[in-house]
Amino acid sequence: MRPVSYSRVTDVATAIATVAADPTSAYLAGGTTKVDMLRIYAEPSQRLVDINDLPIDHIEVQPDGAVRLGGLARMNDVALAPVVVDRFPMLSEALLLGASAQLRNMASMGGNMLQRVRCSYFRDAEAICNKREPGTGCSAIAGVNRGHAVLGTSPHCIATHPSDAAVALVALDAMIHYQNSGGHHAVAIDDFFLLPGDTPEREHPLNHGDLITAIEVPALPAARNSLYLKVRDRESYEFALASAACALTVTDGTVSEVRLALGGVATKPWRARKAEHVLRGAPATRETFTRAAEAELADAVPQTMNAFKIELARRTIVRALETLTARGGAV
Amino acid sequence: MVASHLPDAVQGPGRVDVVLNVNGATHVVRIEPRVSLLDCLRDHMNLTGAKKGCNQGACGACTVWVDKRRVVACLTLAIACEGREVTTIEGMTENGSLHAMQKAFLSEDAFQCGYCTPGQIMSAVALLAEGHAGSDAEISEWMSGNICRCAAYPNIRTAIRDVRDGVGGVGRATG
Numbered sequence: 001m002r003p004v005s006y007s008r009v010t011d012v013a014t015a016i017a018t019v020a021a022d023p024t025s026a027y028l029a030g031g032t033t034k035v036d037m038l039r040i041y042a043e044p045s046q047r048l049v050d051i052n053d054l055p056i057d058h059i060e061v062q063p064d065g066a067v068r069l070g071g072l073a074r075m076n077d078v079a080l081a082p083v084v085v086d087r088f089p090m091l092s093e094a095l096l097l098g099a100s101a102q103l104r105n106m107a108s109m110g111g112n113m114l115q116r117v118r119c120s121y122f123r124d125a126e127a128i129c130n131k132r133e134p135g136t137g138c139s140a141i142a143g144v145n146r147g148h149a150v151l152g153t154s155p156h157c158i159a160t161h162p163s164d165a166a167v168a169l170v171a172l173d174a175m176i177h178y179q180n181s182g183g184h185h186a187v188a189i190d191d192f193f194l195l196p197g198d199t200p201e202r203e204h205p206l207n208h209g210d211l212i213t214a215i216e217v218p219a220l221p222a223a224r225n226s227l228y229l230k231v232r233d234r235e236s237y238e239f240a241l242a243s244a245a246c247a248l249t250v251t252d253g254t255v256s257e258v259r260l261a262l263g264g265v266a267t268k269p270w271r272a273r274k275a276e277h278v279l280r281g282a283p284a285t286r287e288t289f290t291r292a293a294e295a296e297l298a299d300a301v302p303q304t305m306n307a308f309k310i311e312l313a314r315r316t317i318v319r320a321l322e323t324l325t326a327r328g329g330a331v
Numbered sequence: 332m333v334a335s336h337l338p339d340a341v342q343g344p345g346r347v348d349v350v351l352n353v354n355g356a357t358h359v360v361r362i363e364p365r366v367s368l369l370d371c372l373r374d375h376m377n378l379t380g381a382k383k384g385c386n387q388g389a390c391g392a393c394t395v396w397v398d399k400r401r402v403v404a405c406l407t408l409a410i411a412c413e414g415r416e417v418t419t420i421e422g423m424t425e426n427g428s429l430h431a432m433q434k435a436f437l438s439e440d441a442f443q444c445g446y447c448t449p450g451q452i453m454s455a456v457a458l459l460a461e462g463h464a465g466s467d468a469e470i471s472e473w474m475s476g477n478i479c480r481c482a483a484y485p486n487i488r489t490a491i492r493d494v495r496d497g498v499g500g501v502g503r504a505t506g
Contacts, residue, residue: 003363006410029408035405038365101474321351
């Protein structure tokens with residue numbers, strides 16, 4: 001493991017000032033990504049600033065019905081919070097279907113948004129990788145790419161975004177709140193995650209020292225009828241091959257409200273706007289659902305080993321929509 | 332914005348004194364900040380119950396509790412546990428006798444090679460405290476972070492059910 005130095009902070013302002021002042025420093029929250037990356041030499045030595053004592057781990061209902069999740073709230077605590085289970089089942093399910101009980105006790109919501117990709121070439125410090133060393137090339141495109149993305153890829157990077165929770169949050173139009181020496185800021189989550197394009201090393205708009213303080217999930221009554229459907233190689237403790245976060249309301253047989261985002265198939269948590277467009281106002285039938293899924297996957301680009309993901313994603317979308325329709329999406 | 336407090340002094344990257352509370356006892360170790368809680372327990376405290384399987388958070392053999400929550404010790408830095416309460420399998424005995432879950436693992440033959448067992452037991456006891464042992468499916472899901480290459484899973488579930496239902500000692504090994 002890389003050598004590190006360490007200090008602990010207990011308030012947000014000190015945390016930000018400490019990290020901002022030292023370009024070699026980084027925040028240490030749950031450590032489930034950070035310690036791993038340092039151990040496998042995929043990140044350079046750092047001065048770790050332990051932020052686990054910062055008072056930003058609360059889960060709070062706002063007056064307008066939004067729920068504010070502290071940046072240091074742990075995955076398990078968010079997943080099991082009654083207000084999340086009740087109002088945003090897709091988020092609770094996405095969290096609980098991710099990682100393991102131990103990792104969910106450790107990992108923070110802010111860290112979940114910033115977790116690094118699981119591409120084996122990115123994580124192999126000996127391999128060529130544009131995300132780790134810009135301009136060197138992508139090993140995955142001509143390599144073992146069964147788990148890689150089919151949407152949002154570029155000739156420079158095809159790594160799949162690994163988060164489940166972020167998929168639900170993208171469907172829910174969450175806001176990422178962060179803080180730096182200039183004050184408080186917020187960015188829509190769909191703008192927070194960047195496509196790889198020509199700069200796969202840049203995954204989000206945060207600058208060094210910016211600290212995620214909260215994730216705000218706006219009120220969405222339709223989300224009470226929502227789910228996270230995750231398809232993977234084994235039943236638990238595995239990343240998605242394809243997943244769908246979906247909320248649905250059907251009125252008199254017609255889709256009146258829908259939110260849909262995909263995981264496991266794209267380089268960022270993928271809001272399925274094309275599918276939503278097909279679905280809104282259309283009859284809640286398998287024919288419509290299939291057409292919506294096909295519209296979303298029309299631009300998918302398969303690699304040598306992952307063409308199956310396109311059909312898998314289509315079926316995942318259809319099954320999610322049918323399940324919600326049968327479950328009570330009709331009003 | 333002005334920082335309201337000075338940060339604690341920077342420690343490392345060389346060795347520093349770290350004070351840890353493990354199983355109710357205070358230990359002082361001299362380690363680099365990069366040392367994981369797992370390596371600290373095994374190599375610096377002679378507490379070798381927690382096992383190193385994958386060393387990347389994938390197998391659960393190193394499961395311990397920090398402030399009563401189960402975590403993987405391989406992805407936890409020892410220095411980050413200063414001021415927190417660490418519990419390992421060595422701390423599970425009660426007045427010199429095995430914990431009910433340890434007895435149940437023995438009586439139900441809930442292991443073969445035994446390498447994953449300390450982690451399984453630390454997860455299993457936490458599982459009951461969390462209230463996630465309602466059904467076999469729920470036990471399987473909430474124990475999925477503990478891999479057993481001998482595939483003793485059915486017996487592990489039985490041991491957990493025994494303790495949940497207070498029927499320890501009725502397993503095949505003693506029956």
